[in-house]
Structures are given as C-alpha cells and as structure tokens.
Amino acid sequence: MDKSSEWLNIVEAVKECKECPLHKFRKNPVPGEGSLNAEVMLIGEAPGRREDETGRPFVGAAGKYLNELLSKAGLKREDVFITNVVKCRPPNNRDPKPEEIMKCSRHTNRIIKLISPKVIVTLGNHSGRYVIEYLGGGRWYGVTRARGKVHDLMVLGLRVKVLPTYHPAAALYNPKLKGNLEMEYVRLGEQVTSVNSGRRSKGRTLLDYFT
Numbered sequence: 001m002d003k004s005s006e007w008l009n010i011v012e013a014v015k016e017c018k019e020c021p022l023h024k025f026r027k028n029p030v031p032g033e034g035s036l037n038a039e040v041m042l043i044g045e046a047p048g049r050r051e052d053e054t055g056r057p058f059v060g061a062a063g064k065y066l067n068e069l070l071s072k073a074g075l076k077r078e079d080v081f082i083t084n085v086v087k088c089r090p091p092n093n094r095d096p097k098p099e100e101i102m103k104c105s106r107h108t109n110r111i112i113k114l115i116s117p118k119v120i121v122t123l124g125n126h127s128g129r130y131v132i133e134y135l136g137g138g139r140w141y142g143v144t145r146a147r148g149k150v151h152d153l154m155v156l157g158l159r160v161k162v163l164p165t166y167h168p169a170a171a172l173y174n175p176k177l178k179g180n181l182e183m184e185y186v187r188l189g190e191q192v193t194s195v196n197s198g199r200r201s202k203g204r205t206l207l208d209y210f211t
C-alpha cells in the first residue's frame, strides 16, 4: 500500500475511533498533518479549542509560534509532520491521561511507522515520556531535565534522534523560556543537516552548544 492510501486509512480510523472517553468531547478529531516523507516529526500533547474546531494540529497561538520556531531550524510547516499523543480534545484543555495516551497509541504508532522520521521532536512532558520512555525504553526525568539532549533511540524498529523540548505554549505562558527554546530549534536544524550528511554528532547534547 502506498503512503497516501495508508494515511487515508489512518485518518478514517481516527474519525471512527471511540477507544477512549475523549471521543465524547470532540467536534473534530485531529489526526495530524504535514509531509508524509518528512524527516522531522513533531509530537505534541492534545488538540486545543482551535484545533478541535478545524481538525488541524497547532493552528492557535502556539501553532503560530511553532511556525516561527521551525523557521529557526530552516524548516517550514510543509517540511515536517505534526501530530499529538491524543487525537481528540480533552475537556477544558486538561492534560491527557496516561490511559488515553495508551489507547491512542494505536494511531500514534501507526503514524510514526508511516512517516519513518529521522528526528522526532517531542513537545512537552507527556509526549516526551511516551516517546523516550515507553517507545524508546529510555529514562524520563521530566521535560525540564530532559530538554536540550539528543536521545539516539530505537523507536518502533526505527533508529531515531529524539529531541525533547517544551511545548511552545509553555513559552507563551512563560516568555523566559523563549531564548532556550529558540536555540533548541536552531540546533534542530543542525541535527537535520548532520543526519543528512551522515556526520552524526554522537555523544553530544544540545546543551554542549550552549556552553
């Protein structure tokens, strides 16, 4: 099956999904969007109000800021693929529950396998824990400690560089985070270049660049 057909199947499965209670609150499920051939995949937490209304990920204020961050990496929205660990909006924008993330993993994992990215950027705590600890078998110490490091992991049979960062909304609430967050996206661009040139900076962390 080609990638476009598989993607349409995933979209249909998400639309019909009632695996967790979040389906009761959605106007539209938000499976994700972007290039099916993307080298970089971003995984956020959950759709918010605007995303629920439009069925598209990261279209609110956080999405606008994410576009700015991607430009620091030399990337455009259409170059990457973006999804969330849950595809339906939690009520009152509460955090997704672990059991909801696990129920939605059937879709998340299918999307990761379809895209087969070289780099995964996790946005926030839930996404970081899911990819690094649950899928990658690494230790998760929370986004504040984990951010800035490049984790070289096997994820669903794929060798992937995983870069945990804050969710862009966190920097909108706390502008003091913006400086480091923007530098992380500059370094994301360098990681993509490094992966493509085969010059992997093994053993280095993003924090190495900050000192």
Ligand code: SF4
Residues within 6 Å of the ligand: 014, 017, 018, 019, 020, 021, 022, 023, 029, 086, 087, 088, 100, 103, 104, 105, 107
């Ligand atoms: S959040 Fe995921 S598992 Fe829950 S109903 Fe929506 S698509 Fe299904």
